[in-house]
Amino acid sequence: MLETTNERAGMPAVSATQGRPSGSAGTQRRRAGRPSAAVLDKAGITAAALELINRKGYDGLTMAALARELDVAPSALYNHVASKQDVLLLVEDHLMSLVDVSGFGSGAWEAGVRTWAWSYRDVFAAHTPLIPVIAVLPVTDAPQTLAMYETVSKGFADAGFPQEHIIPAIVALESFIFGSAYDVTAPEDIFESGSMAESTPYFTAAVRSSASRRDAPAGQERGRPADTAFHRGLEALITGFGAIRK
Amino acid sequence: MLETTNERAGMPAVSATQGRPSGSAGTQRRRAGRPSAAVLDKAGITAAALELINRKGYDGLTMAALARELDVAPSALYNHVASKQDVLLLVEDHLMSLVDVSGFGSGAWEAGVRTWAWSYRDVFAAHTPLIPVIAVLPVTDAPQTLAMYETVSKGFADAGFPQEHIIPAIVALESFIFGSAYDVTAPEDIFESGSMAESTPYFTAAVRSSASRRDAPAGQERGRPADTAFHRGLEALITGFGAIRK
DNA sequence: ACCACTAAATGAACGGCATTCATTTATTAG
DNA sequence: CTAATAAATGAATGCCGTTCATTTAGTGGT
Numbered sequence: 001m002l003e004t005t006n007e008r009a010g011m012p013a014v015s016a017t018q019g020r021p022s023g024s025a026g027t028q029r030r031r032a033g034r035p036s037a038a039v040l041d042k043a044g045i046t047a048a049a050l051e052l053i054n055r056k057g058y059d060g061l062t063m064a065a066l067a068r069e070l071d072v073a074p075s076a077l078y079n080h081v082a083s084k085q086d087v088l089l090l091v092e093d094h095l096m097s098l099v100d101v102s103g104f105g106s107g108a109w110e111a112g113v114r115t116w117a118w119s120y121r122d123v124f125a126a127h128t129p130l131i132p133v134i135a136v137l138p139v140t141d142a143p144q145t146l147a148m149y150e151t152v153s154k155g156f157a158d159a160g161f162p163q164e165h166i167i168p169a170i171v172a173l174e175s176f177i178f179g180s181a182y183d184v185t186a187p188e189d190i191f192e193s194g195s196m197a198e199s200t201p202y203f204t205a206a207v208r209s210s211a212s213r214r215d216a217p218a219g220q221e222r223g224r225p226a227d228t229a230f231h232r233g234l235e236a237l238i239t240g241f242g243a244i245r246k
Numbered sequence: 247m248l249e250t251t252n253e254r255a256g257m258p259a260v261s262a263t264q265g266r267p268s269g270s271a272g273t274q275r276r277r278a279g280r281p282s283a284a285v286l287d288k289a290g291i292t293a294a295a296l297e298l299i300n301r302k303g304y305d306g307l308t309m310a311a312l313a314r315e316l317d318v319a320p321s322a323l324y325n326h327v328a329s330k331q332d333v334l335l336l337v338e339d340h341l342m343s344l345v346d347v348s349g350f351g352s353g354a355w356e357a358g359v360r361t362w363a364w365s366y367r368d369v370f371a372a373h374t375p376l377i378p379v380i381a382v383l384p385v386t387d388a389p390q391t392l393a394m395y396e397t398v399s400k401g402f403a404d405a406g407f408p409q410e411h412i413i414p415a416i417v418a419l420e421s422f423i424f425g426s427a428y429d430v431t432a433p434e435d436i437f438e439s440g441s442m443a444e445s446t447p448y449f450t451a452a453v454r455s456s457a458s459r460r461d462a463p464a465g466q467e468r469g470r471p472a473d474t475a476f477h478r479g480l481e482a483l484i485t486g487f488g489a490i491r492k
Numbered sequence: 493a494c495c496a497c498t499a500a501a502t503g504a505a506c507g508g509c510a511t512t513c514a515t516t517t518a519t520t521a522g
Numbered sequence: 523c524t525a526a527t528a529a530a531t532g533a534a535t536g537c538c539g540t541t542c543a544t545t546t547a548g549t550g551g552t
Contacts, residue, residue: 032502034547039501063539073502075541080500084539128381132374135428140440149437150446157448165478167437167456168471172422172479175429179421182381191395191413194386200396202403210413225414232411233418233483240482278531280518285530309510319531321512326529330510495551502545509538519528 030071039072040080046090053091058129061087089137092130096144098123104155109245110238112155113173117234121177125184135178160245169241176233183226276317285318286326292336299337304375307333331379338376339388344369347394350401355491356484358401359419363480367423371430381424406491415487422479429472 067074103115313320349361
């Protein structure tokens, strides 16, 4: 198959999430064989997967649970996706459309990058299990992802970046964003050294004095420790990369 | 170096990896009940897990395979570790001892950070499945990890960093390092936009001109695209953070 | 109008996985 | 000496992703 690119170009957008409960008692089985109207499509599968993730987390996202959500036998899913990895791919690409690239093109490059980077981090902080998927995923079959890269690339080009520096800069920023997304999910006491505190004096002192900061957020900086680190790192990267513009 | 902490302080260092094949025909079963000399310990489990990972990758690291490597029933492992996650933890902490922190204390802070960051990235580029583990792992029961943080913290303090800025700086650098480790494993043609290239002109152009660079590595910068991005990002972070020293 | 082909569903089955439990044997503490 | 604990086996459990044979419905060609 592999028809050229897109998935469901001009499709009728059947809401496949509501499986027509049909009034009567809850879960009456569908009889075998192809149904008159298709029950599943990629959009419906994506929506159901997201719903499931939001309700039960990524541990709750199993092919069986997904099938149950769609009121379908598990094996039916494999008529539309090749694997669970394929489902994660669909979810990932959808999430990319939630990343805010509106800051590019309007005002200063720095502001565009800030909006993009913070929203990018926030989206994937809630979906860290997808990060290993994204990082290795070819953009070819991920239209939303490709669209995001296009807007960001244009933002950099318009800001005067030399062509050959654009991709490395985006990649470096993205790497920082992915790593920082993990950081958001870490427990706040992750650095508590416990019983061996006296053997690590410098580290223990540094942790204490950084944890005591409970001041009001200024500018883009928000409250949590992860936000402080992200703010500082992002500003350093913006300054560093901003200097190589023509 | 770094010897301070370490588990199994004065143990007899029994090589638990070689399970005494005992001359005779290959796999003769051990009889049930506690053996006179203990077969397993945490160090042996860690070594076997690493061996398995190097030979078969992380997909090959199963509790059953690990038990087989140690010539033991799978359930025996649970007398020494509580879960597979626990095994990953042991491996992770061991890997931390491979990160090169020798650059701190000798010369300039910048050089110390460079050595540390590059080796840190290289170690975990070969072990990306551990990154989600580290990022959420409390440092308490990871002595090697703690030792690394201590050395790095001291390096920052000696370089004149204000106490409260040390942890955020390390966290930001670490986030960048983890994200960049993923980047190393990505296929080189990850950005090939394929059939929809004409709808993403800016991105496609940027990809083309960055891919054409095949020049000799200068300084810390190595050959691959991932190295270029890492080099640029790291230097930007070093410059940015270096400025806040007293 | 027929007929072959393909698409989309069911339901049973499979192998692999982490983990638990009862049992056996050996060591250690009181 | 004896009770408790530690460390092994081996059987069993439940879940997970995936495959396969089967059934039914639409589709394209003559």
